[in-house]
Amino acid sequence: MAEPAGRRRGPFGLLVLVPLWTALWSSTCWARSGHPRLRLSHKELRDLNRSEVFQGPPGGLDLSTMLLDEAQESLFIGGRNTLFSLSLENVNAQHREIHWPSTATQVDDCLMKGREKSECANYIKVLHQYNGTHLLACGTGAFDPVCAHISLGRWAQDPVFTLQEDLVESGRGRCPFDPHSSCVSTLSRGELFVGLYTDYWENDAALCRLGNRSYTRTERDDRRLLNEPKFVGSVVIPDNDDPDDDKVYYFFTEKALDVESGNHAVYSRIGRVCANDQGGQRMLVNKWSSFIKTRLICSVPGPHGIDTHLDQLEDVFVLKKKDEKTPEIFGLSAQQATYFGATPEGPDHHWTAFQGRVPFPRPGSCASQVNGGQYSSSRQYPDEVLRFVRDHPVMLQAVRPLHHRPVLLRSEGGRRLTQLAVDRVEAQDGHYHVLFIGTDDSVVLKVITIYNADSDTMEEVLLEELHVFKVPVPITEILISTKRQQLYVGSELGVAQVKVHQCDLYGSACADCCLARDPYCAWDGHTCSRYLSVGLSAKRRFRRQDVRHGNAVQQCDGVLMRGQQSHSAEERRVYGVENNSTLLECKPRSPQANAHWLLQRGTDNDEVRVDDRVVKTPHGLLFLRLRRADAGVYLCQTDEHGFIQPLARITLEGSASKLWYKDFLQLIGYSNFQKVEEYCERVWCSERRRRKLKALQPKWKFSPAQERRGGTRGDRPRTPRHALTHPDTP
Known part of the structure; x- marks a missing residue:
């Protein structure tokens, strides 16, 4: 390793990069259980005017990338053979699209190589704002990558969205061949920084820069640099006011080289290069002279001091501040079931700590005035420096989370977390990070985490669970517009626009x-x-x-007394039958509240005792075998964070079991006799009684007056065995 043991510098010689990692844990024994304060279905989101969904063409979008442009007031989407421009105000408003399929020659060549027809389309995977009037778009081009510039209007009102066919060029090195291949990219000062597999067979993984300057990349066939990586994210971050000292950070996972043979461990990594790196003059020609990487460790303490690492990095989100030099980086990590188990810290098998002299300029340093100004370009670096950089790409110290633990630890019974977006929100008692986490079943979880410095603990609060798509599919993109207070959520079904709060x-x-x-x-x-x-x-x-x-x-002390808003207990009367089951229904408004039951006896309220006959359920208080002594007034109230409020006051009246048919008729009236389910909901019929009541239904007919009160003659046989008449019938 390049970093000598015992040094106090950060893993990249910096102290400004502070990653916060949000983790998924696949074992329920570690998960902190919780219910959302609000759960909304896809239909409820639509009915409440909180979401809109753009579905695209009938065959689906096959969405690969999205770009949010506040200046153009547009959301640009790269899909299969098509680019879309949607309105940020309403994604379902009139949209514009560019049809950009693979050429016939590309498709024929693709099919000749044994690829499926669906793979031989043009999947747009790279999409960036090139300048004020153009986008840069790159697609797979039927395993023959292509790039083009997309013309936009100078202003949002200009109806321009066209592909400049005279500027279509090869996309090799900028876009992968395979539509399923991972690819990350960022555009800075007209230069594209990209992490991808550059070849048809995905043997050559590389970090590349393409643009006005010379083409620069990682060395080929050097597994010490990249070993079967899966690229997750990238970002350019300035270190200081000197633009020559800007750094490009790459986030990826890769197979570990420093473990025993047969252990297919995967590490989460962060790699870095200097944005102005030109490579060496004699060594590392057109290769990075500043590339270094280290491990991202997000772990959960286990028994016997052995940590379990969450090394399946799924997504990263860079939360930028006014000071661009100090962003906060959130990562979404998972422990896959196939790799479940403890990964103990221990001696490496290939990497050892370097104890010798580190040459100047130090590995990872940029040719800039901040670093002394001795070298104006990396091409001036001595061969000794370049040789050391090539042989020592891994840093000794890993990057660990703030507070040295995940900020969120959840398990949802097989639900996998896929995407992440974060908003920093000012509240009356401070600033909070609101996390919007996408899942593999069309859900967006809205979560905040609260760190308690006194107890060194983290509290997670699940605010909302939003089912943004009708069909459960993985969420592949989440973008957030803080200006508009909107989320833009992408999947293979389309793009959902969701308000961040209601x-x-x-x-x-x-x-x-x-x-x-x-x-x-x-x-x-x-x-x-x-x-x-x-x-x-x-x-x-x-x-x-x-x-x-x-x-x-x-x-809220005193607010209720002022009569602005108040909750009053709902008054209800329920009739039960002795020795039969009866439910006193009471469901808290919030899933995070606990319901308590009191029995009112005169001026006293006694807490209801539960046993094998009386059971508390999520829907209310259930009497499995009702007794005459159970009759009385029951008060249902909720307790949430110490706040107690009444929900229902239910008067329970009972009768002898042998008279339950008579009670049934008296309770619901002959004209409503057909509503067996409504009756059973009130008194919690056993299944046996429910069947018996339904069996009686065909034996009744209704007089015209009864029909006017709710009976339906067409639903009954015309020659019943019995004819009952309601007492009110004229």
């Missing part, structure tokens, strides 16, 4: 709003609405929000 859905009371703990939302004195840090003093006086603690008792 505060009024949490409830109509101050307590509901505070208990939600959503940094976007606050109680404004009348409703749960968007929190704004700047406002009139009159509005600020009534604002209630407590994200860190969710203390509705403190925040």
Whole structure:
């Protein structure tokens, strides 16, 4: 390794790069269980006007990449044979598209090489804003990559979206051959930095730069640099005010070389090159002279001091700040079931710590004024420096998460987390990171994490679970527009546009709003609405929000007394039958609340005792065998973060079992007798009783007056065995 042991410098000689890793753990014993404060189905999102879905052509989008352009007010999508331009305001508004298929010659050659017809399309995998009027787009071109420039209008109102056919050129080295191959890229100052497999058979993995300067890449056939990588992300980050010192960071996973034969371990990696690297003059010609990499370690402590590493890096999100030199980097990692088990720290088999003298300039240094200005180009580096860089590409110290643990640790019974976007939100009690996490079944999870420095613990709060697509498919892209407060979520089915918040859905009371703990939302004195840090003093006086603690008792004290909003217990009457089952239905408004049952006896309230006869269920209090002594008034109330509120006051009345047919008729009336299911919902019929009631249904007919009250003669036989008449029948 290039980094000598015991040195105090960071893994790249920097202290500004602080990665935070969000991790998935595949074993439920480690997962922190939790329910969302709000769960919305695809239909509910549409009905509430919170989402729109662009579905594209009938065959599907086969979406490969998305680009959000606030200046053009457009969302650009690269799919199979087609580029789309959608409106950021409404993705379902009139869109524009460019049909860009593979040529007939490309398709024929592709099929001749034994590829499937579906693979021989042009899958657009690289899409960047080239300048103010053009995009750079590259596609697989039926295993013959191509690139082109896309003309845009100078302003968002200009209806220009065309492919410049005279500028179509080879995309080799800029786009992979295989549509299923991983590829990451970033464009900086007209130069494309890309991580990809450059050949047809995916034997040559490389980190490349293409542009105005000379072509630069990693060395071929050197497994010490890249060993069967899967590319995940890339970003350009300036170190300081000197642009010659800008660095390009690559995130990927690769097979480890430093383990015993037969152990197919995979490491998460972060690699770095200097953006201005020209390679060497005699050695490393047109090859990176600044490439170094190290391991990304996100681990969970296990028994006997052995950590389990989450090395399946799925996605990264770079949260930029006003100071571009200090972004926060979030990673989404997974422990695949096939690799489940502890990975103990131990001696390496190929790599050992370098103990000798490190030459100057140090590996990873850029030719810049910040580094002394002795070299104006990497081509001036001494051969000794280039030789050392080539032989020592791996750093000793790994990059670990802030707080040395995952910020989020979840397991959803087989649900896999696939994509990540992060928003930094200002709340009344500080700033919070809101994580939007896509899954493999069309769900977006909206989560915040709260670090407690006193106890050195991390609390995760699952705010919303949004089912953005009708059919469960993996989410492949998530982009966020903080300006518009919208998410743009991509999958093979299309692109969903989703509002990041809809505060009024949490409830109509101050307590509901505070208990939600959503940094976007606050109680404004009348409703749960968007929190704004700047406002009139009159509005600020009534604002209630407590994200860190969710203390509705403190925040909403006195609000209910002022009569602005209140929850009153719903009054209901339920009739039960002795020795039969009966359900007192009461479901908390929030899945995060706990329901408690009290039995009112005069002025006292006694907590209901549960046993093998009386059971608490998520739907209410279930009496498996009702007794006459169970009759009384039951109060259902919820407890959430110490805030108690009544939901229902239910009067339970019972009767002897031998009279239950009579009770049944008295309770629901003859005209509504056909509504067996409604009756059974009220008194929790056993399956046997439900069948018996339904068997009785054909024996009844209805008079005209009864039909007007709800009976339907057409649903009954015309010659019944019995004819009952309602007492009210004239």
